[in-house]
Amino acid sequence: MDRWGYPVDLNWLRDFECLARTLNFTRASDERNITQSAFSRRIKALENWVGLPLVNRATYPVQLTDAGKQFLPVALAAISQLSETRQSLRDADRGDSRFIRFSVLHTISVNYLAARIEELQLQIPELRTRVVSDSLSTCCELLVEGAVDVMLCYYHHSVSPMIDEAAFERKDLLADRLIPVAATGPTRANGWNLGKSEGPPIPHLAYERSSFLGMVVENTIERHMLNAETIYVDGLVETIKRRLLKGSGFAWMPETAISAELANGVLVPVGDDSWSTTLTISALSNPEAFDTTARKLWDLL
Known part of the structure; x- marks a missing residue:
């Protein structure tokens, strides 16, 4: 606790580590999945707790002060020690049953990983898994x-990784197209086509711009003149999919999330291939820490 009696927040240390790595408040707040103003307040709260400025905001990119450089290894050690202790307690609570732990984006968990684990359990009968579905920043945080044991996420050429891959092994598992689609009835009734510049704008169901898919879609849109109006914003593929199926508008969707609806004609593309882009579902891990079962799983991936 500090001299006023309140404890340092572990999230402040994680925020500081992220800022020290990116040297950019905007990117760091995106990675931490909070607004830039809230992120700045948390960094300021940490500085108040320490009693000295940790970041020089007058430079671009921002730089750590001498105090910040001295404090960074202490913050990293505290994060690591607390995480290791937490995991040791969790492992002890599980007894002899060793679970292989995944962090994964929610849409990959629903549309890819669940079925893949079923396949793997046929090949590895002793396999036991625990899956945490969350945001990309949280998934990266849990792996670091x-x-x-394993993180599954998307990769795309236009979005920089949110994690330093040097400490991990990466496997690319599947190519997944991101396609603009809409319900068949409204598309035909209204003539929705992203290639048409005339006519009323097409209602767009969009991802949060700070999310991974939001950044990929923004990169895709930049290549075109888009005749669309955003009417709804959400961070979850599954929530946007429900609005799609009701005919509310169009959205970019991972093909793995809509393969059945495309096959039976419930959803149709609203643009040609130039409006689509390819994502890669990838797995990252540190195999040096694996036991025999985890190694079997990693090899089969």
Whole structure:
């Protein structure tokens, strides 16, 4: 606790580590999945707790002060020690049953990983898994902290990784197209086509711009003149899919999430291939820490 009696927040240390790595408040707040103003307040709260400025905001990019450089290894050690202790307690609570832990984006968990684990359990009968579905920043955080064994996420050429891959092994598992689609009835009734510049704008169901898919879609849109109006914003593929199926508008969707609806004609593309882009579903891990079962799983992936 500080001299006023309140404890340092572990999230402040994680925020500081992220800012020290990116040297950019905007990118760091995106990675931490909070607004820039809230992120700045948390960094300021940490500085108040320490009693000295940790970041020089007058430079671009921002730089750590001498105090910040001295404090960074202490913050990293505290994060690591707390994470390792937490994981040791969790492992002890599980007894002899060793679970292989995944962090994964929610849409990959629903549309890819669940079926893949079923296949793997046929090949590895002793396999036991625990899956945490969350945002990309949280999934990365859990992997870095050692709280999970394997992380599954999307990669795209236009979006920089949110994690330093040097400490991990990566496997690319599947190519997944991101396609603009809409319900068949409204598309035909209204003549929705992203290639048409005339006519009323097409209602767009969009992802949060700070999310991974939001950044990929923004990169895709930049290549075109888009005749669309955003009427709804959400961070979850599954929530946007429900609005799609009701005919509310169009959205870019991972093909793995809509393969059945495309096959039976419930959803149709509203643009040609130039409006689509390819994502890669990838797995990251540190195999040096694996036991025999985890190694079997990693090899079969």
